[in-house]
Amino acid sequence: MPSVAFVVFDGFHAMSLAAQPVFSFANQKFGESFYEVLTLSEHGAPVRPIGGPTVMTEPFEERTFDTVLFTGGDPGAARPSHGLLAYARHSAATARRVAAICTGAFVLAEAGLLDGKRATTHWVYASALRKHFPRIRVEEDRIYAVDGSIWTSAGMTAGIDLALALVEADLGVDVARSVAQTLVVSHRRAGGQSQHSALLELDAKSDRIQSALTYARKNLAQPLLVEQLAEVARLSPRQFSRAFRAETGQSPAKAVERLRLEAARLMLERSRHTVEQIAQQTGFSDPRRMRDAFTRAFGQPPQAIRRNARWAAPG
Template sequence: MHRVGIIISDHFQMLALSTLTVLEFANYANGKTFYQPQVYSESGGTVRSSLGIGVETLPLGPDALADTWLVAGVVSPVQEPASDGVVHFLQTTARNARRVAGICTGAFVLAQAGLLNEKRATTHWAHARSLAVMHPTVQLAEDRIFIIDDRIWTSAGMTAGLDMVLGMVEKDLGADIARVVAHRLVMSQRRSGGQTQHSEILALAPRSDRLQRALEYARSHLGKTLTVELLAEAVHLSPRQLSRLFRQETGKSPAKAIEGLRLEAARLMIEESRLSLDAIAHEAGFRDGRHMREVFIRGYGIPPQSLRSGR
């Protein structure tokens, strides 16, 4: 039995509790109970979320033991630092656990307890700069879904906590169980920790269903030569209609939007795989490695190999 304790405090984000659903479905997929989660707070009793909904908790103390501790974030981590009791518990009892993790702005609590000193960590992009200023010893990677540094895990905001806990399931029970859980939770993909918090499709902000489908088709077929005619046929529009839709909703031509998708895909493959740069260029749909390098420098200001050499 693997005990998991999640620590919440007043004004915590309700979405943090959804991470326990990942553990619930992992138990189902495993065929027997592996995870035993409990919800804790400093003094126990009812704790109010940022929505005002009350959640019953057990008190922290010497008898509060877990193999993995999850620390939920609050809406305003700068204005609402963790209590002395929570910090003391993390510095003493919790730090001896197998894992300690900060969900979203829970990273601020771990940093306050000194658990992130000289550690790589991430948090919600909107609070990343504040974390860097308040805790300069943290090696902040503000553009990552989640990060593991030894026994310390931290995640970006909101749904990234699900990805982080799913990553724990994969380490504990294997990739097959993690895939079953992701499927049960209707997660479109299991995002790895190295993935960026920002999605190119979200940045393009398509409003219409047809343009969203065109972009999803393009992202799923980057290895092809993606002409306007091919995309238009996939979503049952004329090339002229689709080009106009791209301009109206994204401010970009179809070619520029697809280039952004190729760039994002190549970046992820460089960071997460051991494929050669030429193979990645082919997979992402660039003409060759030289073409990918040109687009990288134009888009990111650095050559693609610099991402790999920095790992």
């Protein structure tokens, strides 16, 4: 029986354990107790989380598990204990899979398990993860990331998406879909899906830059060159580019691509338009350019995004 161990510590976020029922319901859907689910801590004592009641735990000891998931807490509160880091390294050497939910990635990073690997975490903490652990290839705009036997997820609810993906890898898409529907997860998000909306992130401060963004959102099928957007903002192209970057933190070209990506992704998930039609309507011109942009941004081609959306649909 594959054993799934959730590792907690004083001050972890209780929401990290929201992924546990995924494995319990998978047992029901599979028709037998496929998974054994445990909660561990360094000393096996009751552990008090943030935002929930005290949790009873079992000690680390020397037992090995099939899958070990490290929960998240406030990465600025305290560094992981020596025992927690040692157990993370032990798990990487003995478990089939090691995962981190939200800021649990900082535990794996401190243990040296993410060096040279792709990983994600909550977007609020992504820059801190990149700064303190520069050898990690931080992909902050992903729901979850998989690199070999190491899995990491974004914010707390993304741990449910990660757990569903683990179940799908073990028991197949039908069991995972049934679990998602039982948990009323209306849209099991793909790992490459954006954590947050580009339309919200690109909220400019000045009316001029905001008018250019509004124009871009309404005219994605057009080329949307810097000169065109600068004219809408009533600035020279050089002034516009400088002001745009200062207000949004991105170049106009990068921002336009993100707007195109989000619009295209929504059309893939919600419409019956062909990939060719979506590419034309969102300004990518041809499916190849859109596929390349999707692969860079989401780690998946458009067809995979569409398949995942249909996978998650009720029935």
